[in-house]
Amino acid sequence: MTAASSISNLRGCEDVVPTEDGIARARARAVEAFEGAGLDGVALFSLELCIHEALVNALVHGVRKCGASQIRLSYEIESRCVRMVVEDDGAKGELRNGSRDDLQAGTGRGLWLIQAFSSRMWSEGSRVTIELDRNADPISNSNQISTKVNRGPGVVR
Amino acid sequence: MNPEMTATATAMQIERSVLQDAVVIRIEGRFEFGTRHDYKRLIGQIVQEGHRRLVLDLEGVTFVDSSALGLLLLTDQNFKLKKGHFSLVKPTGYVRQVIELANLPRVIPVYDSIGEAIAGHAEPIALRTPISSSVAIQ
Numbered sequence: 646m647t648a649a650s651s652i653s654n655l656r657g658c659e660d661v662v663p664t665e666d667g668i669a670r671a672r673a674r675a676v677e678a679f680e681g682a683g684l685d686g687v688a689l690f691s692l693e694l695c696i697h698e699a700l701v702n703a704l705v706h707g708v709r710k711c712g713a714s715q716i717r718l719s720y721e722i723e724s725r726c727v728r729m730v731v732e733d734d735g736a737k738g739e740l741r742n743g744s745r746d747d748l749q750a751g752t753g754r755g756l757w758l759i760q761a762f763s764s765r766m767w768s769e770g771s772r773v774t775i776e777l778d779r780n781a782d783p784i785s786n787s788n789q790i791s792t793k794v795n796r797g798p799g800v801v802r
Numbered sequence: 803m804n805p806e807m808t809a810t811a812t813a814m815q816i817e818r819s820v821l822q823d824a825v826v827i828r829i830e831g832r833f834e835f836g837t838r839h840d841y842k843r844l845i846g847q848i849v850q851e852g853h854r855r856l857v858l859d860l861e862g863v864t865f866v867d868s869s870a871l872g873l874l875l876l877t878d879q880n881f882k883l884k885k886g887h888f889s890l891v892k893p894t895g896y897v898r899q900v901i902e903l904a905n906l907p908r909v910i911p912v913y914d915s916i917g918e919a920i921a922g923h924a925e926p927i928a929l930r931t932p933i934s935s936s937v938a939i940q
Contacts, residue, residue, distance in 0.1 A: 693865070
């Protein structure tokens with residue numbers, strides 16, 4: 646991740662149009678904002694992947710399966726970490742973990758990737774919070790990911 | 803809104819060619835949820851035409867997500883069921899790291915060149931991790 650001193654603090658929030666095009670535009674705007682704040686490299690890729698998977702999850706499970714009509718995306722760059730929140734107004738999901746096995750089972754792949762490329766994630770109902778520490782390098786720490794994935798809570802509706 | 807950003811938010815280009823009886827697909831750009839229909843349509847067509855050797859050149863891919871990983875596994879499953887061959891070529895950068903992190907190379911062969919992939923198709927399919935029998939690309 647880019648040196649912390651060169652990254653601006655940033656906050657953003659938007660109501661996402663709950664369509665495939667809508668989530669793609671929201672993700673692109675967020676990534677553009679992260680770039681503008683000085684994030685790059687693996688941190689930017691990880692943030693983009695996590696925000697993308699969370700938005701797709703909200704669209705596919707929240708809107709299409711649980712009747713949500715709204716998706717809200719917010720993000721915040723703080724001194725310690727970058728935090729992203731994706732929430733929808735659909736029926737609340739149940740908590741479960743993702744694992745590499747999910748990659749072949751056909752479910753939970755998005756959750757697994759979020760856990761792999763973030764420092765932490767948790768959910769409260771239909772609200773998913775993802776944090777990436779500013780000094781983290783998710784890919785080089787990938788050997789720790791299986792432990793992290795097996796430990797952390799997640800949401801799959 | 804930045805119109806250029808919108809236009810490239812889910813852009814993917816696909817080229818199809820045939821080399822030594824193998825279908826070679828070259829993908830450029832984003833291989834993800836928003837572009838999955840283009841990929842599914844093309845793979846469905848290739849399967850329907852009866853091809854049994856498919857090489858997917860990923861060198862130009864800049865972003866993959868869980869949808870793409872799932873589609874790669876389904877494509878592999880489809881070709882294995884037909885006793886065919888499916889392989890990946892040259893994923894680069896973070897795309898390669900996502901693919902490796904997801905352990906896909908344990909299931910789908912990954913080569914550094916199209917030539918190596920086609921040569922690899924002549925070899926017997928190695929015993930790999932079995933996956934579910936349901937196939938639902940289309």
